[in-house]
Amino acid sequence: MPGLYIGLMSGTSLDGIDAVLADLSGPAPRLIAHAHHAFTPALRVELASLNSPGKNELRRAALAANDLTRAYAAVAGATLALAAVPAEGLEAVGCHGQTVRHQPADGYTVQLVNGALLAELTGITVVCDFRSRDIAAGGQGAPLVPAFHQAVFGRNDEHRAIVNIGGISNVTNLPSTGVVTGFDSGPGNLLLDAWAQRHLKQPFDRDGDWAKTGKIIPGLLARLKADEYFHRAPPKSTGRETFNLEWIEKYLAGNEAAVDVQATLLALTAHGIADAIIDFCANATAVYLCGGGARNLELVNVLTARLAPREVRTTDKLGVDAEQVEALAFAWLAQQTLTSKPGNLPAVTGARGPRILGAIYRA
Numbered sequence: 001m002p003g004l005y006i007g008l009m010s011g012t013s014l015d016g017i018d019a020v021l022a023d024l025s026g027p028a029p030r031l032i033a034h035a036h037h038a039f040t041p042a043l044r045v046e047l048a049s050l051n052s053p054g055k056n057e058l059r060r061a062a063l064a065a066n067d068l069t070r071a072y073a074a075v076a077g078a079t080l081a082l083a084a085v086p087a088e089g090l091e092a093v094g095c096h097g098q099t100v101r102h103q104p105a106d107g108y109t110v111q112l113v114n115g116a117l118l119a120e121l122t123g124i125t126v127v128c129d130f131r132s133r134d135i136a137a138g139g140q141g142a143p144l145v146p147a148f149h150q151a152v153f154g155r156n157d158e159h160r161a162i163v164n165i166g167g168i169s170n171v172t173n174l175p176s177t178g179v180v181t182g183f184d185s186g187p188g189n190l191l192l193d194a195w196a197q198r199h200l201k202q203p204f205d206r207d208g209d210w211a212k213t214g215k216i217i218p219g220l221l222a223r224l225k226a227d228e229y230f231h232r233a234p235p236k237s238t239g240r241e242t243f244n245l246e247w248i249e250k251y252l253a254g255n256e257a258a259v260d261v262q263a264t265l266l267a268l269t270a271h272g273i274a275d276a277i278i279d280f281c282a283n284a285t286a287v288y289l290c291g292g293g294a295r296n297l298e299l300v301n302v303l304t305a306r307l308a309p310r311e312v313r314t315t316d317k318l319g320v321d322a323e324q325v326e327a328l329a330f331a332w333l334a335q336q337t338l339t340s341k342p343g344n345l346p347a348v349t350g351a352r353g354p355r356i357l358g359a360i361y362r363a
């Protein structure tokens with residue numbers, strides 16, 4: 001069937017891989033199947049460790065990329081099995097890869113994936129390494145989802161903001177007319193996850209239930225919010241090398257109760273997102289959330305209160321499951337590449353111009 005693509009996304013939350021199988025032949029994408037595979041603990045630990053300088057990185061990164069690629073192939077295969085669709089008919093797999101370094105100021109970003117191996121394992125054309133071309137053209141290489149948000153969620157009768165709350169959170173400003181902008185607003189789930197993993201020994205604080213029982217520490221919240229990143233004007237992008245446990249610890253006095261720190265981190269995360277919308281999407285009347293953070297009830301409650309009277313909903317309301325948006329975006333970006341269309345928005349990334357993104361490994 002022409003127009004069928006798989007999108008593969010594994011983000012900075014390091015939770016695992018989301019895959020979608022979608023038909024992109026019509027005016028709106030049609031989702032056919034979705035699968036999520038959690039990372040094995042060993043792969044998660046190795047990918048997390050590769051985010052920081054370490055010993056023998058080149059070999060470890062190559063081996064981790066191979067393991068990750070086998071995991072990508074398995075979850076891509078799961079979507080095909082769910083839909084009983086053979087791999088032969090597919091146009092391409094768009095694969096984000098796993099970011100282990102993001103240093104646009106130094107001219108590079110690294111997303112681990114072995115594109116050649118993924119093409120071998122799936123028998124499908126693979127498009128990957130989407131970010132490097134935008135950086136080569138002077139851009140941040142991120143965020144890349146705004147072009148997709150514009151194509152799928154843009155309307156001429158409503159000024160929308162789309163917020164993807166992954167490990168990092170990014171905002172797309174979709175005015176009813178005029179230029180679409182977007183940027184990484186700062187931490188999404190990753191500070192909340194890191195603190196919950198340390199103190200609850202769980203991958204994340206489900207629904208924000210733990211944070212809800214703590215008390216915000218006003219002085220700490222003020223110090224965290226003073227961080228330079230929140231006050232920098234877009235274009236801007238960030239990652240795990242900035243926002244992590246060490247970043248939290250830098251601001252702690254040491255005598256805070258862990259639960260109160262979690263409450264404060266939740267407030268920081270919500271305020272960071274809401275204030276970015278208030279500052280840079282001033283006239284948006286509707287805010288749509290996606291990414292795993294859209295399932296964090298307490299986070300959504302604080303966001304909704306701070307953004308009133310704007311309507312805050314999830315993209316489920318727009319017909320795309322919040323947890324499938326980013327994977328679908330990478331299927332769409334692969335289609336842009338194969339049809340020789342740009343995938344970046346220069347007003348978002350700061351690149352010198354629109355660029356056809358990605359590296360192609362033919363089936």
Ligand SMILES: Nc1ncnc2c1ncn2[C@@H]1O[C@H](COP(=O)(O)OP(=O)(O)O)[C@@H](O)[C@H]1O
Binds near residue numbers: 013166167203207326
């Ligand atoms: N019910 C929930 N309550 C709180 N957080 C949640 C919930 N469901 C998902 N999440 C958060 O979403 C994250 C995964 O989001 P995802 O969009 O996959 O991020 P990424 O793109 O960075 O991988 C989890 O690590 C967790 O922090």
Ligand SMILES: [Mg+2]
Binds near residue numbers: 011013014017018
């Ligand atoms: Mg994820």
